[in-house]
Amino acid sequence: MKINPAVYAVLIVITLVCLFYFLKPKTSGKQTELLQSTPPADQNKTPSPKENSKSFDLTIKDKKIGNGQDVFKVTQGDDVVINITSDKPEELHLHGYDLSQEFEKDQIAQLKFNANISGRFSFELEKSKVDLGAIEVSPK
Amino acid sequence: MKRAIFFWPAIFILLFPRPSYAHAFGQLYNLPVPFWLYLYGGAGAIAASFIIIAYFINKTTPTLKYPTYNLSEFGFAKIPTKKSFFIVLKIISIVLFTLTILTGYLGTNDPRLNFNMTLFWIIFMLLFAYITALIGNVWSIINPWKTTIEWLEQFVKIQIKERITYPNALSYYPALILYFIFILIELVGEITPFKLSLYLTIYTLLTFTSVFLFGKNSWFKYCDFFSVFFKIISKIAPIEFNQGKIYLRPPFIGLLKEDADHFSLLLFVVFMLSSTAYDGFKSTVIGAGILTNTLGRVTSVILGETYLSAQVTKSLGLIISFLMFLYVYLFLMTIAKTVTKSHFPFGKLVAKFTFSLVPIAFAYNLAHYYTLILTEGQNMIREISDPFNFGWNLFHTASYQTNYLVVNANIAWHLQVAFIITGHIIGVYLAHLVALRFFTSHKKAMLSQIPMLALMIIYTLTGLWILALPILSG
Numbered sequence: 001m002k003i004n005p006a007v008y009a010v011l012i013v014i015t016l017v018c019l020f021y022f023l024k025p026k027t028s029g030k031q032t033e034l035l036q037s038t039p040p041a042d043q044n045k046t047p048s049p050k051e052n053s054k055s056f057d058l059t060i061k062d063k064k065i066g067n068g069q070d071v072f073k074v075t076q077g078d079d080v081v082i083n084i085t086s087d088k089p090e091e092l093h094l095h096g097y098d099l100s101q102e103f104e105k106d107q108i109a110q111l112k113f114n115a116n117i118s119g120r121f122s123f124e125l126e127k128s129k130v131d132l133g134a135i136e137v138s139p140k
Numbered sequence: 141m142k143r144a145i146f147f148w149p150a151i152f153i154l155l156f157p158r159p160s161y162a163h164a165f166g167q168l169y170n171l172p173v174p175f176w177l178y179l180y181g182g183a184g185a186i187a188a189s190f191i192i193i194a195y196f197i198n199k200t201t202p203t204l205k206y207p208t209y210n211l212s213e214f215g216f217a218k219i220p221t222k223k224s225f226f227i228v229l230k231i232i233s234i235v236l237f238t239l240t241i242l243t244g245y246l247g248t249n250d251p252r253l254n255f256n257m258t259l260f261w262i263i264f265m266l267l268f269a270y271i272t273a274l275i276g277n278v279w280s281i282i283n284p285w286k287t288t289i290e291w292l293e294q295f296v297k298i299q300i301k302e303r304i305t306y307p308n309a310l311s312y313y314p315a316l317i318l319y320f321i322f323i324l325i326e327l328v329g330e331i332t333p334f335k336l337s338l339y340l341t342i343y344t345l346l347t348f349t350s351v352f353l354f355g356k357n358s359w360f361k362y363c364d365f366f367s368v369f370f371k372i373i374s375k376i377a378p379i380e381f382n383q384g385k386i387y388l389r390p391p392f393i394g395l396l397k398e399d400a401d402h403f404s405l406l407l408f409v410v411f412m413l414s415s416t417a418y419d420g421f422k423s424t425v426i427g428a429g430i431l432t433n434t435l436g437r438v439t440s441v442i443l444g445e446t447y448l449s450a451q452v453t454k455s456l457g458l459i460i461s462f463l464m465f466l467y468v469y470l471f472l473m474t475i476a477k478t479v480t481k482s483h484f485p486f487g488k489l490v491a492k493f494t495f496s497l498v499p500i501a502f503a504y505n506l507a508h509y510y511t512l513i514l515t516e517g518q519n520m521i522r523e524i525s526d527p528f529n530f531g532w533n534l535f536h537t538a539s540y541q542t543n544y545l546v547v548n549a550n551i552a553w554h555l556q557v558a559f560i561i562t563g564h565i566i567g568v569y570l571a572h573l574v575a576l577r578f579f580t581s582h583k584k585a586m587l588s589q590i591p592m593l594a595l596m597i598i599y600t601l602t603g604l605w606i607l608a609l610p611i612l613s614g
Contacts, residue, residue: 008192012565015191016184019187023179070613095167095169096169098541098544117545117548119170119547119549119552120168121544131613133613137549
């Protein structure tokens with residue numbers, strides 16, 4: 001029996017669609033587990049005042065992150081607050097969102113923004129041109 | 141020869157300079173693919189493979205037949221057959237090439253702000269490659285080095301003849317070596333606009349000298365890696381030129397029209413695949429960790445904990461990843477030869493299946509880099525108004541601010557996985573067609589496809605795995 005090649009193409013499409021349907025997580029808004037080797041970002045998180053706001057402490061010592069955490073994970077739509085303390089005056093620049101926050105020695109400065117776009121955005125010490133880490137904004 | 145001793149340190153410094161910019165040009169804003177999508181990609185690729193096997197179970201197609209549709213009757217299709225059209229394209233190509241070099245020498249040396257970085261890396265190496273995959277080998281017509289030589293020949297009315305016969309044994313090895321150096325510069329060279337112009341100037345001198353010695357046909361067929369690269373990519377195009385007419389054909393079918401004519405071409409295709417995979421891998425937490433804890437330890441013993449040591453580690457990683465990809469291919473082809481008891485020479489067998497790897501290599505490239513066109517590509521809007529950074533505003537776009545937030549992570553993930561699965565399906569399909577044409581017995585053809593399928597699945601899962609790994613910060 002001769003089967004039309006188009007039948008096989010349709011079969012492939014149906015298989016891929018079915019697999020997608022069954023493997024896609026049913027719960028929306030929650031990030032699925034990634035292939036992880038870094039500790040979850042939430043460990044060092046300070047208590048959030050609102051459900052959709054996330055706050056992180058960023059301690060900079062000698063142009064490096066002092067508290068070990070260099071990737072902050074948030075969900076799209078979160079209000080993000082980064083509390084910056086440093087042993088030297090500098091400026092923090094967040095790429096993509098193109099936000100900057102200057103800070104003085106041993107004084108807490110805050111970088112606040114709404115993470116309305118998903119993606120991975122690195123932040124650096126603007127004047128020293130030193131990459132510190134990244135903020136990963138997962139889609140809703 | 142003595143003079144060369146003075147040049148090497150300069151070349152070494154250019155290849156392994158001190159870091160000048162914290163975040164390099166071409167930063168990706170992609171998130172790692174989520175685990176479920178990674179699983180889906182793997183499962184989807186494997187499931188689709190079995191349907192393809194089922195399709196080929198009773199199929200025998202010793203000759204390559206495919207439908208074509210003559211586009212020449214349409215008015216728009218007549219334009220590319222006109223000589224004046226080619227002349228315009230050639231002039232544009234030469235102007236842009238000259239501008240790329242001049243802006244690197246005269247403009248700012250900040251990679252994020254110079255016109256030549258966006259034009260060369262994003263528009264030419266990515267967008268133009270994807271356009272080539274859509275419309276065919278335009279590069280063979282607009283290649284600025286080739287055009288300059290041809291116009292020079294016409295002007296002085298002398299044809300450049302080869303002074304030294306190109307050694308056949310060299311085949312595509314010069315292109316492979318030059319392509320390797322090019323990727324090395326891209327990955328570890330901390331390229332700046334000035335250095336890009338300098339390298340292009342050196343390459344121009346190399347081209348003219350080599351054409352003078354070996355003739356233009358040999359150089360542009362075997363040695364100019366841009367020509368080899370775009371010729372391979374153009375085989376994907378659903379457009380075919382035949383006797384002055386333009387035809388529409390099934391995409392990717394061009395990969396079956398001819399076999400790789402030398403082992404070195406297989407190496408070139410494998411390097412296209414491995415270098416893209418390696419670029420992604422070295423930027424992941426696991427990849428960087430493996431590099432530091434294996435090769436890094438060896439290089440740091442010899443060179444100390446230096447920047448140079450880190451760069452040498454990355455370079456060695458590029459070579460080792462290539463050897464690993466090649467080893468997997470050759471190992472599984474050895475199995476294919478054994479199970480089919482084929483009497484064909486091994487070299488001929490491995491060359492036969494070379495181009496069936498191209499869809500996977502192309503999918504790797506698309507999945508890894510396509511978002512750069514949407515983000516870094518926007519720089520062109522600003523830079524075109526002031527290519528030399530002289531303060532011009534030619535098109536009133538000099539103040540355009542690049543919006544890096546245009547790529548939605550969700551769409552990027554799904555497209556990345558879709559590219560990889562599609563590349564895999566096409567690769568498996570093409571390999572089966574090659575097998576049916578190559579092996580006289582249907583049974584042998586199908587047997588040969590078991591290791592070939594394993595190979596495709598390994599390459600595909602590797603590509604997906606790299607996309608899903610957490611990315612290195614800083």
